[in-house]
Every structure is written in C-alpha cells, then in structure tokens.
Amino acid sequence: MLALFLAGCGSxxxxxxxxxxxxxxxxxxxxxMNSGAWDRAAKTLEKVEARAGGSILAQQAQLxxxxxxxxxxxxxxxxxxxxRFIKLNPSSPGLDYALYLRGLVNFNDNLGFLGSLAGxxxxxxxxxASRDAYQSFKQLIEQFPESRYASDAKLRMDYxxxxxxxxxxxxxxxxxxxxxxxxxxNRAQQVLSEFERSPSVQEALHIMLRSYDRLGLDTLRDDTRxxxxxxxxxxxxxxxxxxxxxxxxxxxxxxx
Numbered sequence: 001m002l003a004l005f006l007a008g009c010g011s012x013x014x015x016x017x018x019x020x021x022x023x024x025x026x027x028x029x030x031x032x033m034n035s036g037a038w039d040r041a042a043k044t045l046e047k048v049e050a051r052a053g054g055s056i057l058a059q060q061a062q063l064x065x066x067x068x069x070x071x072x073x074x075x076x077x078x079x080x081x082x083x084r085f086i087k088l089n090p091s092s093p094g095l096d097y098a099l100y101l102r103g104l105v106n107f108n109d110n111l112g113f114l115g116s117l118a119g120x121x122x123x124x125x126x127x128x129a130s131r132d133a134y135q136s137f138k139q140l141i142e143q144f145p146e147s148r149y150a151s152d153a154k155l156r157m158d159y160x161x162x163x164x165x166x167x168x169x170x171x172x173x174x175x176x177x178x179x180x181x182x183x184x185x186n187r188a189q190q191v192l193s194e195f196e197r198s199p200s201v202q203e204a205l206h207i208m209l210r211s212y213d214r215l216g217l218d219t220l221r222d223d224t225r226x227x228x229x230x231x232x233x234x235x236x237x238x239x240x241x242x243x244x245x246x247x248x249x250x251x252x253x254x255x256x
Contacts, residue, residue: 021051022048022051022052022057022058022061023057025044025047025048025051026044026045026048026052026057026060026061028044029041029044029045029048029061029064030064032044033064033067033068036071038068038069038071038072039068039072041064041068042065042068042069042072042074045061045062045064045065045068046065048061049061049062049065056093059085059089059092059094060094062081062084062085063085063094063097063098063101065081066078066079066081066082066085066098066101066105067101069081070101070104070105075105078101078105079102079105079106082098082101082102082105083102085098086098086099086102095143095144096140096143096144096147096148096149096150097149099136099137099139099140099143099144100136100137100140100147100149100152100153102132102133102136103133103134103136103137103140103153103156104133105133106129106130106132106133106136107129107130107133107137107156107160127163127164127167130160130163130164131160131164133156133160134157134160134161134164137153137154137156137157137160138157140153141153141154141157161195161197161198162195162198162199162200164194164195165191165194165195165198165199165200165201165204166198166200168187168188168190168191168194168195168200168204169187169188169191169200169203169204169207171187172184172185172187172188172191172204172207173207175187176207176210176211181211181212181214181215182211182215184207184211185207185208185211185212185215187207188203188204188205188207188208188211189204189208191204192204192205201231202228202232202235202236202237203237205224205227205228205231205232205237206228206237208220208224209221209224209225209228212224
C-alpha cells in the first residue's frame with residue numbers, strides 16, 4: 001500500500017528522510033517499535049545508525065535494529081547485527097545488553113524443543129543454537145556480574161543445561177533402541193561429562209548400565225550400577241522391576 005501511495009503522490013514529509021535529523025528518525029523508529037511495525041522500524045534504524053556516525057545514538061539504534069530484526073523473525077540478521085556491535089563497541093555501556101540479546105535470539109530456538117521431539121529423528125537435531133545461547137549468557141555473567149540482565153541469564157543457562165542433557169538422553173535412547181549400544185553408552189557418558197548436575201544424570205547411568213550389559217562388559221556394568229546406587233539410592237532407575245542383567249541376580253527396572 002505504501003508503494004502504491006508513493007507512486008501516485010510522490011514522497012511525503014514522513015517518508016522523505018533527506019532533511020530529517022537522526023534524533024527525529026530515531027523517534028519515528030521507536031514509535032514503529034511500540035506499535036509492532038518491526039520491519040519499518042528496522043529500515044528507519046538503519047538510517048539512524050548511518051546518520052549518527054558512531055555516536056551513542058548510533059549504538060542504541062544498532063541494538064534496537066537487532067531487536068527489531070529478531071522480532072521480525074530475521075534471526076540471522078539479528079545475530080549478524082549483534083556480532084558487529086560487539087566487535088565494534090567493546091567498551092559500550094550497552095555491551096551487556098548486546099550479549100543478553102544475542103543469548104535470547106539463540107535461546108528462542110530452544111523454547112519448547114522437548115515438545116517438538118515427537119516424529120523427528122532425534123539423532124539429527126542440532127543443538128548449536130542452545131549452546132551458542134549458553135555461551136552468550138555465560139560471557140554476560142562473567143563480564144558483567146552486576147548487570148540487570150545477569151539473574152535472568154543464570155536462569156536461562158540452567159534451563160539450557162537441562163535441555164541439552166535431556167537431548168543427549170533422547171539420542172542415547174534412540175541408539176539403544178536400534179541396537180547401537182556403544183553409541184548409546186557414549187552419548188550417556190557425555191551427559192556425565194558435560195552436565196553432571198542435571199537431573200538427566202540418573203537416566204544416563206541407567207542407559208550406560210544397560211548398554212554395557214548388552215555388550216557383555218560386566219565390569220563396566222557393575223561399576224556403573226555401584227555409582228548409580230551410591231549417588232541415587234532412591235532413584236526410580238534403581239528400583240526392582242522387569243528384566244535382569246546378565247551375571248546378576250538383582251532385577252532392575254526397564255522404564256522405557
């Protein structure tokens with residue numbers, strides 16, 4: 001509609017940016033952001049950044065540009081804008097927000113991933129975005145422990161750790177059910193190595209125990225059982241139930 005209007009009437013005072021200052025443009029961009037016109041806001045913010053020439057206003061416009069791109073589902077552009085900001089403005093007062101926003105952009109890809117696992121080949125899922133989000137939040141907390149965004153970043157880091165651990169468990173199950181017991185044990189071992197404080201550690205030990213049992217690795221199986229029983233004596237994975245391990249009189253539960 002705007003294109004047709006301009007074609008018929010020529011440029012209007014609102015769209016003719018030639019005589020407008022960066023401050024006025026920025027005010028218009030903020031109005032568009034407040035009304036949810038993210039695409040239009042992004043275009044205006046690009047002009048503000050160009051006109052403001054490295055000033056604090058230009059830095060703010062760049063951060064708002066990244067936010068507008070993210071809200072427009074242009075995540076690749078948003079990340080590129082943030083990476084450029086972080087590289088060019090290492091001492092900016094907005095650096096903590098830039099790190100936080102970069103984490104949010106990647107973290108958004110992880111939201112609800114557990115609910116979307118059904119029907120997908122679990123071994124093919126890429127968790128790079130979640131790991132990138134974790135690194136951004138970690139950098140924020142390490143560089144700016146007193147930042148207003150630090151506490152929320154910590155909560156999101158905990159969520160990411162638990163999600164990544166659960167993802168590895170899903171992949172380990174995927175391999176186990178297909179008879180790839182070495183791969184299953186290795187993915188479960190990765191949970192212990194990288195996410196030792198996550199709730200998924202109990203099931204990781206259980207998968208390792210079962211995999212070693214199927215591979216005939218009795219020593220590793222028994223060592224893993226001792227670790228599981230010692231650290232999680234009341235774990236549901238230590239309960240008696242259906243099935244038993246080779247070389248052992250103790251039955252153990254099969255929760256899958």
